[in-house]
Amino acid sequence: MTDAIEIFTTGGTIDKVYFDALSEFQIGPAAIPDMLREHNVHVPHRVTQLMRKDSLELDDADRELIRVAVAASEATRILVTHGTDTMPVTGRVLAGIEGKTIVMTGAMQPASVRASDAEFNVGFALAAVQTLPPGVYIAMNGLIFDPAKTVKDRAGQRFVQE
Numbered sequence: 001m002t003d004a005i006e007i008f009t010t011g012g013t014i015d016k017v018y019f020d021a022l023s024e025f026q027i028g029p030a031a032i033p034d035m036l037r038e039h040n041v042h043v044p045h046r047v048t049q050l051m052r053k054d055s056l057e058l059d060d061a062d063r064e065l066i067r068v069a070v071a072a073s074e075a076t077r078i079l080v081t082h083g084t085d086t087m088p089v090t091g092r093v094l095a096g097i098e099g100k101t102i103v104m105t106g107a108m109q110p111a112s113v114r115a116s117d118a119e120f121n122v123g124f125a126l127a128a129v130q131t132l133p134p135g136v137y138i139a140m141n142g143l144i145f146d147p148a149k150t151v152k153d154r155a156g157q158r159f160v161q162e
Contacts, residue, residue, distance in 0.1 A: 004044035005129055006075035007032060010066060010090075011053040012083025014118045016110040027052045031111035032081055035122055043126060046075075055083025055090075055106075063093040071097050077129045078102045081122070084152055087138055088159075091147025094136045102136045103129040104147070108157045117141060 009015065009030035017028035030049045050069055051062060070078050076099060082090055084106045094102050105125035111118035117140075125139040138145040140159050153160045 005077045006073045007047045007079045009049045009081045014107040055086040080104045088147045088150045
């Protein structure tokens with residue numbers, strides 16, 4: 001499995017689905033397996049759902065669980081889907097894991113809605129994880145960011161370097 005991409009899902013907006021009875025979005029099953037199948041993606045990969053949480057609900061224990069899973073993986077190329085609100089925080093926790101290219105991505109709109117950026121971001125992140133040198137990166141909306149120097153600009157619905 002070391003030549004395949006390990007994909008860990010944690011929840012976040014990318015996995016939110018609309019439940020009519022509740023009139024609100026909630027985190028559902030990981031969107032990425034269907035997305036990759038529907039778009040005829042054949043890069044060897046394995047998807048593991050670590051949790052189903054909004055990133056604002058993630059705590060230090062959750063981030064440590066993510067770190068342990070990434071560090072323990074035999075894969076050298078790791079993709080993590082994550083909520084955008086605290087993605088840079090988790091990225092900083094993943095720093096220092098040697099010998100792996102770790103790319104985090106997510107979406108500003110759920111993958112289940114038509115105008116979502118999820119499909120583009122996942123495709124972009126899959127390309128990034130295969131071409132970037134070892135380290136931790138955020139791949140969002142066509143740009144690569146260093147989590148140590150990145151914040152989410154909520155008003156602009158984008159990430160920016162500090």
